[in-house]
Amino acid sequence: MEKIVSLCKRRGFIFQSSEIYGGINGFWDYGPLGAELKRNVKELWWNTMTRQRDDVAGLEATIIMSPLIWKASGHVDTFSDPMCTCKACKKLIREDQWWTLMCEQSWVQSLAAVVEANTNKLSGEDLLKWAKGRGKHLAPNLALVRNPEVTLSWLAEDIEKGKRPADAKEYFLYLATEQRGATGFVKPCPHCGGELTEPRPFNLMLKTHTGPIESDENIAYLRPETAQAIFAQFKNVLDTSRQKVPFGIAQVGKAFRNEITPRNFTFRSREFEQMELEFFIKPDEAIEAIHGSVATVPSTGHPGGPQPNWGWQAWHQYWVEERVKFYEGIGLSSQTLGFHVQTPEELAHYARACTDILFKFPFSKKDEQGNVTGDELEGIAARSDFDLSQHARFSGKPMGVFDDELRAAWGKLPEEKQKDLWKRYYDNRKKYLTKSGVAEEAATKQATEDANGLAKGQYIPHVIEPSAGVDRLILALITNAYSETSKTDEKGKSETTFVMKFHPRVAPIKVGVLPLLKNKPELVKKALEVRELLRPWLNVYYDDGGSIGKRYARQDEAGTPFCVTVDFDTLGEKGPELLDTVTLRYRDDGRQERLKISELRDWLLARVR
């Protein structure tokens, strides 16, 4: 990972934000190559998800929106991490990262070694020795260091009662505890060993004020996700885009989260970019009313494309498969990807399913079987009708759509079927309303209205949400592309070079155009003509500096998939059959072939788009 970070800076992919001022934690800038790579990825996503489809419309909403949106979405009340504060050094620690952070500290490692050696002894002499030596220096606020007798007495006492610490983690709770609180042992601060408070929720939204006065009325948040703007503008888009459910709204844009401990380079940062699609579908009850039944989900593939009788499960699977195709189409092979299907316990109450697409990063941890599963690139969630329902409730504006086909179909259903569908829709609506804190009576009334609406052709669309992180994907692409080779030259000197094997579709530069020699005007003239020929169509890098080998190596490091060299053959010096042809060199294997200049544009476009 260190290699990747250093390469990113050296080759202008990613810089630390505000580096000349010592940086700012959790913020990263994209340099010349990084900015191109990122543009390509966003452009490909937008083209794939929006322009290439009839059933998706685009949106570009503001980062700052009405704070009421974040009330409706639940972010104001529940978008928070449990945080502990160190009573000694005042640092804040995310509770769920506590043990990971602990394991990284040198005092923890050295103490763990001592604990390991003393598991079966009760005297604690070695612990005492550690406390008075390294501990005093490294973890001055640890109870064991400040007051070793008391701490060791807790330990001894408990062990006497048969409460032997189960593992290293538990040992640290003992050793951090001087005065046992009502809640038992306390966690030590990873930084100084001090006592951590109980966790408290810490909201992750960055807050600001709009307008002239910094008052509570003027609070605004930097969006923590792009999705909510799509829900808030759902009706406007529906009314102006001639789309009908099922259809989607796509958006790419920045989002902000006040992560306590930004980590893993650009993987978890405070400012990041998302590519989100909200795909609105009919509720299964409507599908069943119209088509008699909801399509069963085939085990893989959707060769015929979306079908009218698809319910949420088929759509969810469809989008998982589409998104995997996207990743494979930009060079992330299936071996580098992984999946995490969220368990019912992990899912939010309104969610029906969520599949995460993972990438195996260098920092990804191994599971219990020793396999790297990877870290999340994208989550594809089936979110029921929760989001639009929330905004309907909080804004007082209707979010339902009217469906002619449903209304017509409903009238022809047997009464039995009508009752069954009515009841199921009613139950779902009631469950949502109750879980959202609506009182029993009001929930019953509203759910009845909603189910009556269904019978008249109205419903609130459900949504499938493929939500991807741009920065994570860039990091995955860089990691995936990095390829090192060691060469030994004739004199036995070995040299390590690297090639960035980006898929041509995402590569920052598509083609290098090189005149064989810089000091031959005919070669330079011809090479510049080739540059002008290609430049309106793709990103070209013209390079006449240094030996041809050096220039190839430079493009290899930038990840340029093809180089075109204008040589004396191009000028016809070897005869007319090679006139106006160039050498085309492949980055990945150094292979070369001869191509006509007149065919160059189409040859390249077929490969880089």
Add this chain to the structure above:
Amino acid sequence: MEKIVSLCKRRGFIFQSSEIYGGINGFWDYGPLGAELKRNVKELWWNTMTRQRDDVAGLEATIIMSPLIWKASGHVDTFSDPMCTCKACKKLIREDQWWTLMCEQSWVQSLAAVVEANTNKLSGEDLLKWAKGRGKHLAPNLALVRNPEVTLSWLAEDIEKGKRPADAKEYFLYLATEQRGATGFVKPCPHCGGELTEPRPFNLMLKTHTGPIESDENIAYLRPETAQAIFAQFKNVLDTSRQKVPFGIAQVGKAFRNEITPRNFTFRSREFEQMELEFFIKPDEAIEAIHGSVATVPSTGHPGGPQPNWGWQAWHQYWVEERVKFYEGIGLSSQTLGFHVQTPEELAHYARACTDILFKFPFSKKDEQGNVTGDELEGIAARSDFDLSQHARFSGKPMGVFDDELRAAWGKLPEEKQKDLWKRYYDNRKKYLTKSGVAEEAATKQATEDANGLAKGQYIPHVIEPSAGVDRLILALITNAYSETSKTDEKGKSETTFVMKFHPRVAPIKVGVLPLLKNKPELVKKALEVRELLRPWLNVYYDDGGSIGKRYARQDEAGTPFCVTVDFDTLGEKGPELLDTVTLRYRDDGRQERLKISELRDWLLARVR
């Protein structure tokens, strides 16, 4: 303008942000067509400024950066508007907008009429009548309304002394003044007539906190411009991109300003997007040392492209011309544009020149000669070496570059010339340092060092900054494209229709693909084939709903420059010569011609790129 706003919402170009929650002042979202239009504009700018040039590298930096950057740039201390508060209604008013706001109020208009009629009378009876009538209702807090006798006595007293109010504006100061303060008359609040406070500076940067604690140490700002990131990363880009001065760094991205009164639809909003280039050049002294003299600036044009002996004036003019070309190239004719060349009084102390490119918006005001000059789309500033110098001083990191050519040339200069150039460079550096508050002695020492550096081939690059606003440009393009026609049908019924005459390069949809009839499978099949053929290359809209005339009209309203209709001729029903040809219809004049499907892609690409 109202027509434009309503059209933007109705056709999905621009929506009010968070509309379902009553909106949020100063924030606007782009709907499906607007998002495409905006993407096209940004893409064209990026391609023109970065990909199509060898001498510009791209950057994509974060919105939140180290707060020290805004200290160095001067934004923390001086990026503020003078603001008055109304003592009665507590509203804030930008002092420089006071009279504009006043003129929009109905109480001001009705009172102005009364003032007009009373200019030569002293009795003020009509004023009194107004105060007790409309005034009481419309401007309850105006001194004239609350206490007319006192106010009128001031007026009478002053007029007796020969201090007759000069104009309506001054009259209002009299009529708002009950107790004359030390500073004389007071301004009335445009909203309620109350007394405004003296103006105080109000910083326009939106503030937030990063990290867990809301303390002064954690303050961060949302960038008010994208430019500073470019200066802060100047060295990183220089070191990684193989660029040499002269070269530029380009960036597109969001910026935020806490405007007190966002105005004119999307023209002045709180969240907006910028497209900025910082083009770094050698100081004129270096040019003169290397080339003997600095190129004189031709009156227009730069047919041979940039020359090595260009100084800042030639580069400044070059960029003004390049930018005008850009605007003309996306459909803004020279008649719709205007210019404002900043006067020495308007320029910041470090700036050498600034030319604003204006567009004549519907809300643009007339100048004294009755001509609409327009409002700013882009400013092209020659900013000397101020920006990099500031960051060098505040970060302590060197921002100078080393120039081999200069070093070599300097050695060959006659001593006289060396002394002259040394002195001029010294004077410029000294002036900058002194103006920036560096003490005399330190400034002398530093300027001497800098001038000695020049003699060794070192300097801090100067910069030309073409800085454009995306949202303003979008508004200009929409305004410019809007074209209304009234048609009267055979029955004498007149109907107003409109066409959005976007330049094909920016049009959200490039081509509509229409089967003549929806219920003829052969036509639909062929039309879908055409869609698939074109879709990988440009944004296609497939439409089979309604009469062909309606579908044309729909595309006219979306600004689609071309429509392609698949009809029975396409199927060969009129003979083989028309087989696989389509009707191509031009949006702007309804003209139609016949094109082969096989030629369609290239024909369109040649026109929409």
